[in-house]
Amino acid sequence: MLEFVYSPFAEFEFMRRALVGVIAIALGGGPIGVFLMLRRMSLTGDAMAHAILPGAAVGYLFAGLSLPAMTIGGLVAGVVVAIAAGLVSRFTTLKEDASLAAFYLLSLALGVTIVSLRGSNVDLLHVLFGTVLALDDNTLLLLAAISTITVSALAVLYRPLVLECVDPTFLRSVSRAGTPTHLIFLGLVVLNLVGGFHALGTLLAVGMMMLPAAASRFWTNDITLMMVVSVAIGMVSGLAGLLLSFHAELPAGPAIILAAGGIYAASLLLGREGGLLWLAWPGKHLEA
Amino acid sequence: MSATAIRFDEVTLGYGRRPAVHHLDGEIAAGSLTAVVGPNGAGKSTLLKGIVGTLRPLEGRIRLIGSSNAPIAYLPQAADIDRSFPLSVYDLVAMGLWSRSGLLGGISRKDRTKIEEALAAVGLIGFERRPISTLSGGQMQRALFARLLLQDSSVILLDEPFTAIDARTTADLLDLVRRWHDESRTVVAVLHDLDMVRRVFPQALLIAREPVAWGVTHEVLSAENLLKARRMVEAHDPHAHECHRNAA
Structure with missing residues (x-):
């Protein structure tokens, strides 16, 4: 059993690198996912993931599968779409989900078109689903930097982020931090998606944010604990997914997301806070 | 009269170009306890949003005097709190x-x-x-x-704080309002219960888009004024022209 878990990583460097990569992604993506979920922006994360594609594609068009070019392209595209959608929703009657849907559909179509202009289907698959088993030093450094920035920024923004979810009117009455906090948060979402994109591709990157977060909601009512649980679930999914892909010879990115999906399904059934089994058999009512 | 806490200079507040509070001019004294009353849609909540600063006046201005250190404490009507958020x-x-x-x-x-x-x-x-x-x-x-x-805070704004609240809770919370008044804080509350206003609030502003009456509560809440307030807000004109009241 130990052999089953241990040997793939002991024997193969690419497995060790993949494990370090997914751990970094889980560390940043876990808390971001929790905030996305609590702010009712789960689908926003998904939309933003698509929005990154044309930027990364433009980077690819100019420089091929190059880390800096695709990262910068993805960041620029993500930030532009995030800010544009944020501003549209703040200053017009169109809600954020609607404006994001408009932006991301355009982005996805544009991105796939741009990649096809130059590349093969293999490249397109690479962009859409990532290459977690081929992370080089620079990519790992990028992932580590992103999770460091994310965790530090969330620590600073924690109060206004929570307040803006719970009681935005109150925050507006005591502080002007609301709008900048929201924009910085969207920036962090983009940053993490770009990081996740290198490992898992644009379509699955958001999975390492939302699935652990959604699963953690079933285990606790405390937001701090929720973030810890979410990070832990992300890391365990990464490990389990890599092992699954190694032993069953499955593609690694989807295997990781499937593992996270499995933990989500188990939490949905068994979770102590509103899991289905507890709802079905709650036990007899209490005295008070 | 004591110092001014909030001064309104010909203030018009509204949404788009439609005024919800039209040409309000006057002041709220520091340490006063004022009830804002009027029919639904009279601009009461809008007025509080204007004072807090979340809504900019279309015309005129609202000045807060001597309360620059701590921001206004504001309790919105049916506060838009996400009750499902995991917070203690x-x-x-x-x-x-x-x-x-x-x-x-x-x-x-x-x-x-x-x-x-x-x-x-x-x-x-x-x-x-x-x-x-x-x-x-x-x-x-x-x-x-x-x-x-x-x-x-030295200025406290309450928007319908006792709506859908039972008698005992209302009484407890009203005690806090009295305590704030005793501590010389400026309190402005939007209320519908006129008996409560007469009983607890020395000052009142009766508003129906236009200010109807403002001053000592029992004079403001005369039958005549209340009737006037009811008439004013019903006069909604879909083809309203630009307002030139101050364009002398």
């Missing part, structure tokens, strides 16, 4: 310390005592660890009043 009563109330603790400031032992005192003042001792999703409407309002207490 204690943390909700502690938000009242924002103007002092800000983004990163710690919560000291003294602050903790203050939070406990505020919880005690509204009768929520023992509720500290409860998630806000489990509170009843009245308990939520008590928690929000505790937060107002902690804000320790």
Whole structure:
């Protein structure tokens, strides 16, 4: 059993690198996912993931599968779409989900078109689903930097982020931090998606944010604990997914997301806070 | 008359170009206890939003005098609080310390005592660890009043604070309003219960888009004024022209 878990990583460097990569992604993506979920922006994360594609594609068009070019392209595209959608929703009657849907559909179509202009289907698959088993030093450094920035920024923004979810009117009455906090948060979402994109591709990157977060909601009512649980679930999914892909010879990115999906399904059934089994058999009512 | 806390200079507030509060001119004295009354749609909530600053006047201006240090404490009508958010009563109330603790400031032992005192003042001792999703409407309002207490602001605005609140909770919370008045804070409350206004609030502003009457409560709330207020707000003109009242 130990052999089953241990040997793939002991024997193969690419497995060790993949494990370090997914751990970094889980560390940043876990808390971001929790905030996305609590702010009712789960689908926003998904939309933003698509929005990154044309930027990364433009980077690819100019420089091929190059880390800096695709990262910068993805960041620029993500930030532009995030800010544009944020501003549209703040200053017009169109809600954020609607404006994001408009932006991301355009982005996805544009991105796939741009990649096809130059590349093969293999490249397109690479962009859409990532290459977690081929992370080089620079990519790992990028992932580590992103999770460091994310965790530090969330620590600073924690109060206004929570307040803006719970009681935005109150925050507006005591502080002007609301709008900048929201924009910085969207920036962090983009940053993490770009990081996740290198490992898992644009379509699955958001999975390492939302699935652990959604699963953690079933285990606790405390937001701090929720973030810890979410990070832990992300890391365990990464490990389990890599092992699954190694032993069953499955593609690694989807295997990781499937593992996270499995933990989500188990939490949905068994979770102590509103899991289905507890709802079905709650036990007899209490005295008070 | 004592010093002015809030001064309105020909203020018009509204949405788009439509005025919800039209040409309000006057002032609220520091330390006064004022009720804002009027029919639905009269611009009462809009007026409070204007004072807090979340809504900019279309014309004229609102000046806050001598309360620049701490921001206004504002309790909106049916506060748009996400009740499903995993937050404890204690943390909700502690938000009242924002103007002092800000983004990163710690919560000291003294602050903790203050939070406990505020919880005690509204009768929520023992509720500290409860998630806000489990509170009843009245308990939520008590928690929000505790937060107002902690804000320790010299100007307090309440928008229909006792709507859908039972008699006992209303009485408890009214005691807090009286306490604020005794502490010479300026309190402005939007209310519908005219008996309560006559009983507790020395000053009143009767508004129906246009100000109808403003001053000592029993004079403002005359049968004649109330009738006038009812008539004014019903006069809604879909083909209104530009207002040139101040274009002398």
